[in-house]
Amino acid sequence: MNTTSLRATLIASALIAGAAALPVQAAAQVQGKDSDTTVVLIHGAFADGSAWNKVIPLLQAKGLKVVSVQNPLTSLGDDVGAAQRVIDAQSGNVVLVGHSWGGTVITQAGVSDKVKALVYVAAFAPSEGQNSGELGKGYPVPAGIASIQADASGYLYLPAASVAANFAQDLPAADTKLMAATQGPIFGKAFEEKVTMAAWKSKPSYYIVAAKDRMIDPGLQQALAKKINAVTTTVQASHVPMLSQPKQVADVILAAAKR
Structure with a gap:
């Protein structure tokens, strides 16, 4: 074999060996980046999964x-049930995050063995035998709650003006118009359903209090955070801090993920 042919053979062999090693190297990189933890985000009433769009890229990064x-x-x-299906589908640990009504959902769904921590974002946190509707007793009725309307089927929604003034008053008008148009109405009787388990009793919990909230009284949020013995962060935000202050929300979720 002449020198040119030998050189070509060696180069080809090196390329083949390098290509074979690539999957191993990629796997090693993934394993070193919290690959066993999934953050499962639960939105609240009058919203959908896009409520987390500003937080998701920060966590993925x-x-x-x-x-x-x-x-x-x-x-x-x-x-x-929707939350449990997603939790069950994960291969490792889960940090379960709930906003507003989503706090009631994670209180029940968070008892899964896969859930290692809970994060409440301006959220309800009922005890066993409680429903969401009764948590506000003894606190002022927020302006946003007073504005809720119902359709003929018993689904509740927020008028566009209230989304702008009470739900997300710290967001631009273009954003609140979009939120009003895409909001998810909630069946009113859902607020009367009681949780039968309270995951926060046995799981490390974090709570983000929205100090300028006009949907869930900030005083109630502080009381709930204290009740569940949560690591508490207060932000000067409306009811949707994950949209108006996404970095602060992401930082709390990241702290929960590192437990």
Whole structure:
């Protein structure tokens, strides 16, 4: 074999060997980036899975897997079932995050052995035997709650003006118009359904209090955070801090993921 042929053979062999090693190297990189933890995000009433669109890229940039659940908003049982299906599909640990009504959902669904931590974002956190509707007793009725309307089938929705003034008053008008148009109405009786288990009793919990919330009274949020013994962060935000202050929300979720 002449020198040119020998050189070509060696180069080809090196390329083949390098190509064979690529999958191993890629796998090693993934394994080193929290590949065993998935963040499962649960949206609230009057919203859908896109409510987390500003937080998701921040979590993915840190190597976390993320799934945003689309709640049917037809009942507590249906929403818990949607969350459980996603939790069950994950191969490793789960950080379960709930916004608003989603806090009631994660309180029930979070008892799964796969869930290692809970994050409540301006959210309900009922005890066993409680429903979401009764949590606000003794607190002022927020302006956003007073504005809720119902259709002929008993589904609740927020008028566009209230989305802008009470739900997301710290977001641009273009954003609130889009949110109003795409909101997910919730069946009113869902707020009367009681949780039968409270995951926060046995799982590390975090709570983000939205100090300028006009949907869930900030005083109630502080009381709920204290009740569940949560690591608490307060942000000067409306009811949707994951949209107006996504970095602060992502930082709390990342802290939960590192447990």
